[in-house]
Amino acid sequence: MQVLSKASINGLRALLYLAAQERREGYTGIREMADELDISFHFLTKILQELTQKGVLRSYRGPNGGVALARDPGTLYLEELVLMMEGDDFFDTCLLGLPGCGERKPCPVHAFWKETKAALKKEFQTTSLEELGQQIRVGKVRLAD
């Protein structure tokens, strides 16, 4: 069951890596993140470029350059990030791939799929990078391996 694309997963992991940093000023090199998270440098670069273009990250070139969160991680909730990376219809899909979900006569699994989507959406709406970054800082969870 793969819910997020590899690109989204790696983008999210990088954002969490940044949110978990102790120090807030300065930039974190993409090379360092790629090594630490075990992602290809070039692949991660491409993913982060898009996040920079979308205003979630700011970047800086040259020595000691890298990327940094462009906004307070307390205001960055998973929902916004996932919609940004996966598309705005992320929470509006049919389990059986039928078009017009929710509006028209439902598919046979509508009843519980609707619940599942709603629960997931709510969680994404109420979970911020700040919150998850904190959990990483105290060492309760992992981002790699």
Place this chain on the structure above:
Amino acid sequence: MQVLSKASINGLRALLYLAAQERREGYTGIREMADELDISFHFLTKILQELTQKGVLRSYRGPNGGVALARDPGTLYLEELVLMMEGDDFFDTCLLGLPGCGERKPCPVHAFWKETKAALKKEFQTTSLEELGQQIRVGKVRLAD
């Protein structure tokens, strides 16, 4: 959010089409199903071949041939079918793609992803083709469009 592959979706829809049939004896042509469900005949054929090999369907060639459910739809629960089509680890994946889910130190979203997976699994375990076929027969839900 695409949880099931196209192949699984179309396989499931075909199984539901069969489970919704009034008459239980005889075979249903793949051509008919492909037309009705708006799936390419050849693509559907390939999908159903695998379901036949796995013992969920039986098939018959020649005039008035086709496929039919090989088992009582009351004993066919979604979980078994999905595991069959998507692989046995379907309900054991990490939202962030980390290996060793559940056993090792969790990822930051473990807490609610675990719940989501469990809820989904339970629904799949308790929903049979018979039950969904009935809903289709009474016209409450749709399989195509």
Place this chain on the structure above:
DNA sequence: TTTATTAAAGACAAATGACTCTTAAAACGT
């Protein structure tokens, strides 16, 4: 026995997703 009908099998092609590489541009230190 011949012909029509249907699924089985497998080769093949197209589309998508997942990366990789090369070159350029920006910033810095000397």
Place this chain on the structure above:
DNA sequence: ACGTTTTAAGAGTCATTTGTCTTTAATAAA
């Protein structure tokens, strides 16, 4: 100015999924 470090941009490659096509085999009916 020059060389080094680092991201930006985009072309290019590889793998997987999705979808198509052709040929064969089984069955029935004429």
